[in-house]
Amino acid sequence: MLSMDLFRNQVDKIREDHNKRGLSHESIDRVLALDEEWKGALKEMENSRRERNLAAKGIAEAKKTGDVATSEKIMSDVKNLGEVISALDKKANSLLEERDKIRMSIPNLLHNAVPVGEDEGGNTQHSLHGVKPDFSFEPRTHNELIEMNKWVDLERAAKIAGSRFFFLKGDLARLEMALQSYAVDFLVNRGFTFVQPPVMMNRPAYEGVTDLSDFETVMYGITPDPLYMIATSEHPLTAMYMDEVIEPSLLPIKMVGVSACFRREVGAHGLSDRGIWRVHQFTKIEQIVISHPDESWDHHEDLLQNCVDLWDELGLHYEVVNICTGDMGTVAARKYDLEAWLPGANAFKEIVSCSNCTDYQANRLRMRYRTSDGNAAVHTLNSTAVATSRALVAIMEQNQLEDGRVTVPNCLVSMMGGKTHLEPCKW
RNA sequence: GCGGCGAUCGCAUAGCCUGGCCAUUGCGUCGGAUUGCUAAUCCGAUGGGUGUUCCCGCGGGGGUUCGAAUCCCCCUCGCCGCGCCA
Structure with missing residues (x-):
């Protein structure tokens, strides 16, 4: 606001x-x-x-x-x-x-550097990273890989919960957990404090952090209690200091959050969304910064750099994109996306979103810091570190071998008990 | 879930019984002054707002009243005890 x-x-x-x-x-x-x-x-x-x-x-x-x-x-x-x-x-x-x-x-004021464009076609490339994998065989889609290796059971998840839910099994489930530990460790080493948030929020807090239309299309409401399942840990972590005056000596507050994320995905259809790419429940490791207004643009670049370093270490090929005016949404003033190369889809697809929301959420949440001249709104920033389901898709598609096995990124091997390849699940 | 007690400006507190001056005091923070002593002392500021000699604000909402932080009702949250429980 x-x-x-x-x-x-x-x-x-x-x-x-x-x-x-x-x-x-x-x-x-x-x-x-x-x-x-x-x-x-x-x-x-x-x-x-x-x-x-x-x-x-x-x-x-x-x-x-x-x-x-x-x-x-x-x-x-x-x-x-x-x-x-x-x-x-x-x-x-x-x-x-x-x-x-x-x-x-009314949406947030945009940063001057945001490219002008009508829709996602107006987004511009910021930088390109890693090496495009070169296969001596026809690469499979992640859907083919999870099916042939029995790493994901979509049918039984649909039976007990509905479509777009999944059971994650065997080595792929283990890799998912390794990604969580890896990302948390990575950010703790860079001065972030690990925080596990509630996964439900009440309406007044939720209105502080999100676009109002999200209540119709994104969030699950809980019956009979007036609560909403969180769509990302960004929401509870950002709203954490709602209605508070923060001592300036505490700023910046840097958090790495891990939580399950729940999204209704109303209106989402299509072949490209099959498998575990677009699902109702996934796990995400998120960076949050509550910042002094004068420092937020520096923090925004730091958040992006953390992502770049983290994804470089995973050894993946991806690009960073400047989100344009028409694709921005209401809350962010500037946003970078990371898009990973998916050989099976022959395209770059979104895996990370890195935003500076300036004082937009802080105004709604009445989150201020003390100054000699009265209290002023803080700035809030958020960035995905790893959304594990999408990271798994990128790793599977880029690291696949001809026999369908998948090479484990070096930085995750130690968290996989020394295992260098994902083996098929027996059932 | 039941019973008891509570919620006052960043924190901590007084005021509530018995409705009516400016919501008290301490700490912290910030600004200023002063002094030779790792700092002390003094002064000032420190919830919000359109009209800033004004109005609002005592967890939230309603009610009683000429008038409510104060009395009544409902709700939320917290603490203690009991019950249940991964």
Whole structure:
């Protein structure tokens, strides 16, 4: 959410941003109009309140001196003031609510370096990493590999849970766990604190971190409790300091979170989504930084560098992409994606998303830090380290051998009990 | 799940019984002053807001009242005990 200060004093910045995104200015104008209306209503209410406060003082004084006549006169004069105030209060509140409802839907201001484009076709390559694998045979898709090696059971998962769920078995399941340990160790060594979050959140906290439309298309609601399954540990970890004033000496707060992630994936279909690429439940290791506003762009580059180093060590071929204006979403001000090369699909596909959300989530969450000049919003950043199901797909497809076995990345061998290749599962 | 107790500005606290001055005090943090002593002392600031001599704010929501941190009801969370339990 953009601060009201921005609307009142620098609205041209918001307008320029909307032009870049190709959005109409209707919402901006509506926020400004409602803000003026709200100010008017509030002024009216405050005047009545002041009147009541003065009267209350008069009554107190009169009663002290035993002046019954005066106190009773004032009391009858202001008897209906309470109702007037509560009516004005209601009016002001509904205007404020309406203003902020619209404000919630207005996207974050983009960083200047974000390329302008209508959709994902406008994304630009930032850098290319690793070596494209060269096969002496026709490489298999990950779907073929998990089937021939019996590493994943989609049918039985569908039977007991539904489509897009999976059982992970044997060496591939073990590799999944190795990836978790590897990624956590990697980031702990770079000064991040390992945090395991709740996997359910209440609505008020959730509204602080995500686009409102996500409640319809992304999150699972829990019955009968008013909770939502998290779509990523970014959400609980970012909301962790909701409604708090953070001591500046604590900044930056750097966390590496691991959790199961749950996504409804409404509307997602297609051949490319089969297997374990797009699923309702997967595990993700996530980097989170809560930062001083002046340092967030440096942290954003650090988060990307951590990903690059981590994925280089896995020995994979991938590219880093600058996400363009049309593909950005509401929360991030700038975003890099890592896209891994999938030989089976003959394409680069998204495995990591690295965002600086500046003060957008912090404003919604009322997450501030103390300054000599009052409290100010912090900045929040998040980046995937490893989404294990997608990392497994990339490793399987890039490291496959002609017989269908898969070479374990060197950095994971020790966590696989010395095993250098994934062997088929017997059943 | 049951019973008891609680929630006050970054933290800790007073005020609540008995409704009415500016929500008290300590600590921490920040700013300033001063002094030769690894620092001390003094002063100031330190929840939010459209109108900043004003208004709001005492976990959230409702109610009573001319007036609620204070009285009543509901909810949330926490602590203690009991029950259940991986």
